[in-house]
Amino acid sequence: MALPTETVYGLAADACDDVAVTKIFSAKGRPTDHPLIVHIPSSDYLDHWATDISPAARLLAEHCWPGPLTMLLKKSAQTSYVVTGGLDTIGLRVPSHPLFLQVLSQLKTGLAAPSANRYKQLSPTSAQQVIDGLDGRIAAVLDGGQCEYGLESTIVDMTHEVPRILRAGPLSREYLEHILGQTVEMPLMHNAVVPGNVSAHYQPRTPLRLLTRDELDDYVKQEQVSARIGLMVYSRQLVSDFNAAGFTLGTVLQLPDDPAAYGHQLFGSLHLLDQQEMDTLLVEKPPVDEAWSAVNDRLKRAAG
Ligand code: TXA
Ligand code: MG
Numbered sequence: 001m002a003l004p005t006e007t008v009y010g011l012a013a014d015a016c017d018d019v020a021v022t023k024i025f026s027a028k029g030r031p032t033d034h035p036l037i038v039h040i041p042s043s044d045y046l047d048h049w050a051t052d053i054s055p056a057a058r059l060l061a062e063h064c065w066p067g068p069l070t071m072l073l074k075k076s077a078q079t080s081y082v083v084t085g086g087l088d089t090i091g092l093r094v095p096s097h098p099l100f101l102q103v104l105s106q107l108k109t110g111l112a113a114p115s116a117n118r119y120k121q122l123s124p125t126s127a128q129q130v131i132d133g134l135d136g137r138i139a140a141v142l143d144g145g146q147c148e149y150g151l152e153s154t155i156v157d158m159t160h161e162v163p164r165i166l167r168a169g170p171l172s173r174e175y176l177e178h179i180l181g182q183t184v185e186m187p188l189m190h191n192a193v194v195p196g197n198v199s200a201h202y203q204p205r206t207p208l209r210l211l212t213r214d215e216l217d218d219y220v221k222q223e224q225v226s227a228r229i230g231l232m233v234y235s236r237q238l239v240s241d242f243n244a245a246g247f248t249l250g251t252v253l254q255l256p257d258d259p260a261a262y263g264h265q266l267f268g269s270l271h272l273l274d275q276q277e278m279d280t281l282l283v284e285k286p287p288v289d290e291a292w293s294a295v296n297d298r299l300k301r302a303a304g
Contacts, residue, residue: 002116002130003103004144005095007068007152007170008123008267009130010039010113011138012103015049018082021112027137029119035085036112037070037153039095041104049090049110051076056180057158063179066096068153068170083112093153099144115152116141120201122274122302125150125267132271150264151294156184168294170263186293201301202267204274206230208281210303213238216284220245230273233284234262251276259292266295270302 003012011027013020015038025032038049043061046053050073057071075090084090092110095101104111115123116130116138124130127143134141154169156176165173165186173186211219213235220242232253233239239252253269255262273281283299286292 001139002124002127002134002141003097003100003111003113004127004142004147005039005097005100005113006148007095008125008147008150009116009127009141010095010100010111011116011134012039012100012111012113014107015083015110015112016080018080021080021082024112024114027134028114028117030114031119032082033085034114035087035089035091036083036114037091037093038079038083038110038112039093039100039104040110041101041108042066042094045110046073046092047076049076049079049092050074052159054158056163056182060156060158060176060179061094064171064176065094066101067094068096068149068151069093069176070153070155070167072155072157072159072166074159089157089159091155097144097148099142103142120203122202122204122270123152123267124271129268129271146268148264150267151298154294168297170260170294173290186290199301200304202270202298203302203304204270204281206274206276206278206281208270208283208303210283210285210299212285216282219282228279230276230278230281231284232269232273232281234286235284238284250278259286259289259295262286262292263295266298 002009011024013024052074070091070093072089072091075084079090117123117133125147127141130141149170154171155167157164157166163184173184176184230251234255234257255265286295
């Protein structure tokens with residue numbers, strides 16, 4: 001069953017039930033060695049699922065949960081390898097969406113939940129997007145409205161001395177360093193150290209190209225722009241400049257130039273453009289800046 005979280009919708013099953021967890025993999029079409037995040041009702045459940053938990057990890061749990069942070073920890077003996085995809089580590093988080101929390105606190109268990117989309121496709125930020133992608137493959141979706149953040153949780157590996165961000169998300173490196181009072185590593189583009197971290201991911205069906213403002217200018221000057229092209233930009237002047245130059249564009253989406261607000265709209269906008277059956281989607285490349293890292297990570301993968 002799909003449930004809303006504050007990040008994206010998740011496809012949830014009892015993490016103690018290997019058969020139920022296996023159904024998640026088949027509904028998504030996801031390889032079974034790609035580990036799932038387990039959602040727990042509160043940090044009181046940490047020791048059931050994980051072991052060798054450092055004081056730093058407990059500090060993050062205390063400050064960031066419920067919220068958009070997933071911590072990688074060493075899995076406990078009773079945690080099934082089915083949910084960890086055969087790994088000795090487990091991703092844990094306490095989500096903050098009231099509906100998800102209510103289900104968790106009534107079940108008093110862990111719920112494995114990857115994003116509720118087919119393998120490699122766009123993550124859903126509304127119940128309708130879940131249905132669009134998984135109708136016929138899942139039992140139900142609980143409609144909790146639009147997701148608050150719209151981007152998946154920040155994943156931080158807490159199994160080493162120095163914490164390391166494996167997936168950029170709503171909580172920044174700066175924020176985690178502030179809480180921990182210690183350096184947190186963040187590779188520019190995290191290379192595939194785990195199954196599931198694939199470079200082609202979050203993909204719309206329509207081919208997507210990521211172009212700088214200059215490259216977009218060149219593109220329209222070569223008069224390749226037509227009604228069959230969807231455009232997504234964040235620079236304020238860009239669309240009016242293109243219109244003033246007399247170019248006929250297809251669907252144009254103006255996104256905010258603030259990274260958090262942009263992130264909130266990212267998947268919804270890509271879903272919308274993808275439904276227009278365009279030939280190509282052109283996306284203005286955001287600044288290469290840490291504040292934009294979560295957005296840039298998703299866009300690079302969407303462009304494949
Ligand atoms: O915000 C989120 O994290 C959402 C909501 C539903 O909670 N979930 C989510 O799950 O994004 P998913 O499965 O789509 O992405 C989880 C990522 C995958 O890339 C997976 O490889 C990685 O986390 N992951 C999970 N457990 C891991 C582990 N033990 N070691 C390394 N990577 C892990
Ligand atoms: Mg996902």
